[in-house]
Amino acid sequence: MMSILRYWILTLLFASLLVGCSNDNSKLSDFNKCVYTPQYASGFDIKTADKRESVLITVRNPWQGANEVNMQLLIVRNEESVPKDFSGQILIGDAKRIVTMSSTHVGMIDAIDATNTIVGVSGLKYIFSPDIQAHRSDIKDIGYEGNINYELLLSLNPDIVLLYGINGANSMEKKLEELDIPYMYIGDYIEDSPLGKAEWMVAIAEILGKRENAEKVFVEIPLRYNALKEKVKNYKADTPKVMLNIPYGDTWFMPSVNNYIARLISDAGGNYIYRKNTGNSSEPIDLEEAYMLVSDTDFWINVGTLNTIDELKTACPKFIDTGCFKNRKVYNNNARNNTAGGNDFFESAVVHPDLVLRDLIKIFHPGLIEDDFVYYKQLK
Numbered sequence: 160m161m162s163i164l165r166y167w168i169l170t171l172l173f174a175s176l177l178v179g180c181s182n183d184n185s186k187l188s189d190f191n192k193c194v195y196t197p198q199y200a201s202g203f204d205i206k207t208a209d210k211r212e213s214v215l216i217t218v219r220n221p222w223q224g225a226n227e228v229n230m231q232l233l234i235v236r237n238e239e240s241v242p243k244d245f246s247g248q249i250l251i252g253d254a255k256r257i258v259t260m261s262s263t264h265v266g267m268i269d270a271i272d273a274t275n276t277i278v279g280v281s282g283l284k285y286i287f288s289p290d291i292q293a294h295r296s297d298i299k300d301i302g303y304e305g306n307i308n309y310e311l312l313l314s315l316n317p318d319i320v321l322l323y324g325i326n327g328a329n330s331m332e333k334k335l336e337e338l339d340i341p342y343m344y345i346g347d348y349i350e351d352s353p354l355g356k357a358e359w360m361v362a363i364a365e366i367l368g369k370r371e372n373a374e375k376v377f378v379e380i381p382l383r384y385n386a387l388k389e390k391v392k393n394y395k396a397d398t399p400k401v402m403l404n405i406p407y408g409d410t411w412f413m414p415s416v417n418n419y420i421a422r423l424i425s426d427a428g429g430n431y432i433y434r435k436n437t438g439n440s441s442e443p444i445d446l447e448e449a450y451m452l453v454s455d456t457d458f459w460i461n462v463g464t465l466n467t468i469d470e471l472k473t474a475c476p477k478f479i480d481t482g483c484f485k486n487r488k489v490y491n492n493n494a495r496n497n498t499a500g501g502n503d504f505f506e507s508a509v510v511h512p513d514l515v516l517r518d519l520i521k522i523f524h525p526g527l528i529e530d531d532f533v534y535y536k537q538l539k
Contacts, residue, residue, distance in 0.1 A: 184243075186242050187215075189211075189242065190207060190242075192206055193205075194370075195370065197358050198354075198381075199357075199358050199381070200356070201355060202220065202221060202350060202359070203217060203218050205361075212237040216362055217230070218346055220349065222323075222325055223324075223349060224326055224327070231247035232249075232319075233248070233249050235251050248342060254319045255318055256317050257317060258280070258317045260329070261323045262282070262285065262505050262506040263323075263509040264345055265277065265286055265288055265291060265506055267359060267363050271367070272372075278298060279312060284300070286497075287501045287507070304331060309338065313340075320340055324348075343366065345359055355419075358377060380513055383513040384513040387516050394524060394527055396428065398429065399458055400432045401429040401431055401458045401460060402483070403431070404463070405462045405465070406475065411448075413435075415441070416433075416436060417439070418441075424519060427523055427524075429458070456481075457483070459483040461492055462491050464502075467538055467539060468487060487539065489538040490522050490536065491538060492515075492518075492534050494532055495534060
């Protein structure tokens, strides 16, 4: 008799649970409570709903030229339901196993002491992080966009893949959906603000369940950065003209005046010399115009992978009579390279814009900064 009664009680309980699930009328619009609103980044926000632990990350226009592109990742926590009208990516619980497709993702994860979550990368030998290299036997290189080893990727059993786009959507999207592997775009690449780029670490940290840790790390960065800006403003000195880059073939690409590196130059008390480009992408110029710009500039920085003045002479033989070349006022952002050529500027510098700014101030105004260079070096 007791067993029959117990059976009916359990049956009724189970039925009530099913009814409860079927009557869950939660909607995507319920996720309207701000969890984190970026102060500097323009490409993401994090929201939740009342009485919920799950969060919704919205990513906006994560590649160059994107217009009204919105992507969403719902991180489902505490076994909560998914809104019936949600069609984005779904991550069940905090990610423990991550595959990153960009070195900047590694820099952000490293900044919050969570590199142990990385199980796969693109271009392992080019990753600078000492922690990643120390554990490289446990981390797999899944290849590059257009040549991804999906069998290897699937074997890693990742909770999520972090993507990036340059001029359009990443080609991995469709295959990841077929494999039922969640993904999210990290749009640091598209941010013009150096601090906005760094702030994307908060979005990644949310995926890992470590947002509060990232907030504590990030809040100190603008304080240091802005203190350096003020130091430059209060320094009575000339504003040097600054040239960027070297040619790619017969074309020299010049970033916009709104680009993050142009902003860094300005904040460091310099004047980015190419003022014509006010758009949102780099603009090509010919070698003749580049020569005129270099001839009229005080400092020449970010010269590709070059390490010496002799290498610059070989790459740009027509520029050896310019003042920058003659006076050795050429600096590159590759002071921290590993043996394979992996450049830490494109990894950890994203979360250390204050250190990049300090380096540039030291270049433009040598008497103002006593600290050693971190990411930059002078070509000799």
